[in-house]
Amino acid sequence: MVADGGSASGGPWPPVSIWRVALAGRCPRCGRGPLFDGLLSVRPSCPVCGLDLKAHDAGDGPAVLAIFLLGALLVGGAMWLEFTREPPLWVHAVLWPVVSLPLAIAVMRPAKAALVGLQYRHRRDEMQSGR
C-alpha cells in the first residue's frame, strides 16, 4: 500500500479534476487507476496508487440522481410519444425499458465516480482510515 503523505500540500499526488474522476472513471487520488471493477462496482483499491476504495460511501446518491433526471426525461418522452403518435401500449412496454436501462447506467456511473471523488477530496481522512 502506498502512503498518501497526508500533508497540507496533498502528498505526492497532484490534485485530480473531479471531471476526470467522474467522466473517465479514474481513481480520485492518482487519476490513473480505474475506479470501477465492472459496470457500477467500485474496486476495493486502486491498482496504481493503492488507495483503499472500500471505505467510499456514495450511498444512494447516484440512484437518486438517475431517478430524478431520467424520471423527468422519460415520463416527458412517454407523454410526448403517447400524445403525438398514440402507439399501442406494447410499444411503451418495449421501448421505455430498453431506453431507460442504458441511460440509468450512463448517469449512475459518472455520478458514483463523482461522489467517490468528492468524498476523497473532502473527507480524505475518513476514506483512508476506513471509517
Ligand SMILES: [Zn+2]
Ligand atoms: Zn489511484
